[in-house]
Amino acid sequence: xxxxxxxxxxxxxxxxxxxxxxxxxxxxxxxxxxxxxxxxxxxxxxxxxxxxxxxxxxxxxxxxxxxxxxxxxxxxxxxxxxxxxxxxxxxxxxxxxxxxxxxxxxxxxxxxxxxxxxxxxxxxxxxxxxxxxxxxxxxxxxxxxxxxxxxxxxxxxxxxxxxxxxxxxxxxxxxxxxxxxxxxxxxxxxxxxxxxxxxxxxxxxxxxxxxxxxxxxxxxxxxxxxxxxxxxxxxxxxxxxxxxxxxxxxxxxxxxxxxxxxxxxxxxxxxxxxxxxxxxxxxxxxxxxxxxxxxxxxxxxxxxxxxxxxxxxxxxxxxxxxxxxxxxxxxxxxxxxxxxxxxxxxxxxxxxxxxxxxxxxxxxxxxxxxxxxxxxxxxxxx
Amino acid sequence: xxxxxxxxxxxxxxxxxxxxxxxxxxxxxxxxxxxxxxxxxxxxxxxxxxxxxxxxxxxxxxxxxxxxxxxxxxxxxxxxxxxxxxxxxxxxxxxxxxxxxxxxxxxxxxxxxxxxxxxxxxxxxxxxxxxxxxxxxxxxxxxxxxxxxxxxxxxxxxxxxxxxxxxxxxxxxxxxxxxxxxxxxxxxxxxxxxxxxxxxxxxxxxxxxxxxxxxxxxxxxxxxxxxxxxxxxxxxxxxxxxxxxxxxxxxxxxxxxxxxxxxxxxxxxxxxxxxxxx
Numbered sequence: 184x185x186x187x188x189x190x191x192x193x194x195x196x197x198x199x200x201x202x203x204x205x206x207x208x209x210x211x212x213x214x215x216x217x218x219x220x221x222x223x224x225x226x227x228x229x230x231x232x233x234x235x236x237x238x239x240x241x242x243x244x245x246x247x248x249x250x251x252x253x254x255x256x257x258x259x260x261x262x263x264x265x266x267x268x269x270x271x272x273x274x275x276x277x278x279x280x281x282x283x284x285x286x287x288x289x290x291x292x293x294x295x296x297x298x299x300x301x302x303x304x305x306x307x308x309x310x311x312x313x314x315x316x317x318x319x320x321x322x323x324x325x326x327x328x329x330x331x332x333x334x335x336x337x338x339x340x341x342x343x344x345x346x347x348x349x350x351x352x353x354x355x356x357x358x359x360x361x362x363x364x365x366x367x368x369x370x371x372x373x374x375x376x377x378x379x380x381x382x383x384x385x386x387x388x389x390x391x392x393x394x395x396x397x398x399x400x401x402x403x404x405x406x407x408x409x410x411x412x413x414x415x416x417x418x419x420x421x422x423x424x425x426x427x428x429x430x431x432x433x434x435x436x437x438x439x440x441x442x443x444x445x446x447x448x449x450x451x452x453x454x455x456x457x458x459x460x461x462x463x464x465x466x467x468x469x470x471x472x473x474x475x476x477x478x479x480x481x482x483x484x485x486x487x488x489x490x491x492x493x494x495x496x497x498x499x500x501x502x503x504x505x506x507x508x509x510x511x512x513x514x515x516x517x518x519x520x521x522x523x524x525x526x527x528x529x530x531x532x533x534x535x536x537x538x539x540x541x542x543x544x545x546x547x548x549x550x551x552x553x554x555x556x557x558x559x560x561x562x563x564x565x
Numbered sequence: 566x567x568x569x570x571x572x573x574x575x576x577x578x579x580x581x582x583x584x585x586x587x588x589x590x591x592x593x594x595x596x597x598x599x600x601x602x603x604x605x606x607x608x609x610x611x612x613x614x615x616x617x618x619x620x621x622x623x624x625x626x627x628x629x630x631x632x633x634x635x636x637x638x639x640x641x642x643x644x645x646x647x648x649x650x651x652x653x654x655x656x657x658x659x660x661x662x663x664x665x666x667x668x669x670x671x672x673x674x675x676x677x678x679x680x681x682x683x684x685x686x687x688x689x690x691x692x693x694x695x696x697x698x699x700x701x702x703x704x705x706x707x708x709x710x711x712x713x714x715x716x717x718x719x720x721x722x723x724x725x726x727x728x729x730x731x732x733x734x735x736x737x738x739x740x741x742x743x744x745x746x747x748x749x750x751x752x753x754x755x756x757x758x759x760x761x762x763x764x765x766x767x768x769x770x771x772x773x774x775x776x777x778x779x780x781x782x783x784x785x786x787x788x789x790x791x792x793x794x795x796x797x798x799x800x801x802x803x804x805x806x807x808x809x810x811x812x813x814x815x816x817x818x819x820x821x822x823x824x825x826x827x828x829x830x831x832x833x834x835x836x837x838x839x840x841x842x843x
Contacts, residue, residue: 194708422709425691429684436682440751441667441701450703 198416242401251501253458259496262431267356269483271331275460280380282323335456343445364478379474494543602651613813624785629810675757685737696751742773
C-alpha cells in the first residue's frame, strides 16, 4: 500500500512515483490519444473511424468516471456512503449551464439581450441576483467548484459535528438531493424549472456543435479525470489518507489518539463535492442540457453502484465501474430499453456474489498470484 | 554560517517550533500522588480515602477483588471521573483535578483499555505512525513527510514491542496478544511519562504472557507503569511493588511475598478465592 521510499516526497506529486498511478495514467492517455487519432486521421467510412457522436459519448463516460472517483474518495476511504453526490454533480453542472446560457446573449428565440429565454417566457423583467457574474467565464468556473464545495461545507459541518454517520448520513444525503430536485423543479427558483437549461451555443467562444469542440471537451474531461485521480491518490496516500482509513474502521479510537475526526471528514467531503461539481460542469456542455433529473435520488444511487461494481477503495476501480456500467447502459437502452434496470440489478448481484471486491478486486488478485508465483520460484528479491 | 543560511538548514527544529519538553516536575521522586481521595456514586463509596504514590520509573501492580475500585482509580487519574474529595497530583506541579481528559493525555499519561482496538486495515507501521505525537491538524497531516527521525522512532518502538518482523502486515491479521502489544506500542509513540495498563494479559496464551511480562518490565525505568491485573501468576512474575485495593482503599502494599503473607490480604482476597473454589 505504501512504499517507504516515496513517502518522503512532496505530497501532491507523490502518486506519480507509484506503479498503479503510472499504469492508470498511461492507459488513460493512450485511450485519449487513440480516440483522437481514430477520429481525426482515419477517413470516414473506414471501420476504425470513430465518429463525433462516439467521441461525445466517451467524453460523457469520462465525466461520470470523475464523479465516481469523487464518490469512492468519501465512501471507499472515509466510509461515508453518500447517496447524494448527484446533487454536487448537478450544482456544478448548473453553474456551467448558467454560464452557457449567458453566452447565448441576444440570439435566443425571444432575442432579449440579457435574459435567458425561459425568464422572458415567465415574464421576468430582470435577472435574479444569483445570475450576476455568470457571463464571465472565470466567475462561472470558480462557482463550478465553490458552489458544491460550499453546500458540502455547510451540510458536512452540521452532519459531522453532530456525529451523524453510517446509514443515517446516507439517508440524509438522499433527502438533500431529493429536496434540491424538488426545489429546482420550481420555475420560481430561476433555474429553468422542469426544462432546465439548454440550447447552449458556445463555450469560451468555441461552437459547442462543432466536432472539434466535442473532441476538445473529450480531451479536457480526460485531463480533468487524470488530475482528479492524482489529487485523490495524493490524499489517500498521505498521512491524512491513513487517518481517513483509521476513521472508517474505528472512529472513536481515532478521536482518542488526538485527531479531530469531524474536521478530517469535512475536508475530504468538501474536496469530493468539488470534484463532483467539476465532473458535472464537464458533463453539461457535452450533453447540451442540465435539468433537475440529475438531482434524482436514483441517479445518486446509481453512482454508488458504479463504484461498487468497479471495486471500492481503489479509485481506478471507480473509473472502470463508471465506464463499464455506462457503456452497458448505452448498449442496453439501445437494444432493450425496458430491460436496463433488470440488467443493472443482475450485474450488481453477479458482481457482489462472484467478485465481492469488484472488477478491481480481480486485478489485485491476479497481481498477487503473479507475485506469489515469483516468490515461490525465488525471484521475489528482484 | 550566516544567520540566513542557518534558517535554511532542515535537519533541526527551531526552538519555538519544538514541542515543549515534558514539564512534569519529579524532583521530589514520585510522579503520581493520590491523597485522601473519595468518590461516591449515589452514596456508595467506590473509592474511600485512598492514598497512593507512584515513583518515577516505577512498575507498580494493583490487585484487588472485583469492586475494589481499580477501574474507578484509573478513571480519576485520566480525568474521566471527578472525586468528591482529595487531591491528585502529577509530579509536584500539575493538579490533575483541574485538567480535562485531552490535557491530561497530552501531559503524558497514556491509558490502555482492556479490549484492544487497532486500525485493522492499516499496517503495524502505519498504526504506530498515526499514534505518534505530532501536529494533528488537517494540513500538517496532509503534507506530513516520513522523515528518518520518525522512521527511527517507529523502528525503536517496533523493536520494543517485538513486532519488527510484522511491520508491513495489516494489523487485522495479528493475534490477540500481538494486538495488545501493538496498542502498547501506540501509547509509547506518544512518549508517555506514565502508562496505565488495564488487564493486559486477559485472554493471552502462556508464551504471550511471558512476552508481555518482559515488555512491561522493560518499559519500567524509562517510564512509570501501573498495571491492574487479576492474574496472580502474572503479577508475581513482574511485580516489584504490589498494592492491594479493597473496598476503595489500600489494604496492603509491599513486595508480592509481603502482601501475600499479610493476614488481612489472605482473608479478603486470597481467602475469598479459596471460598469461591470450595
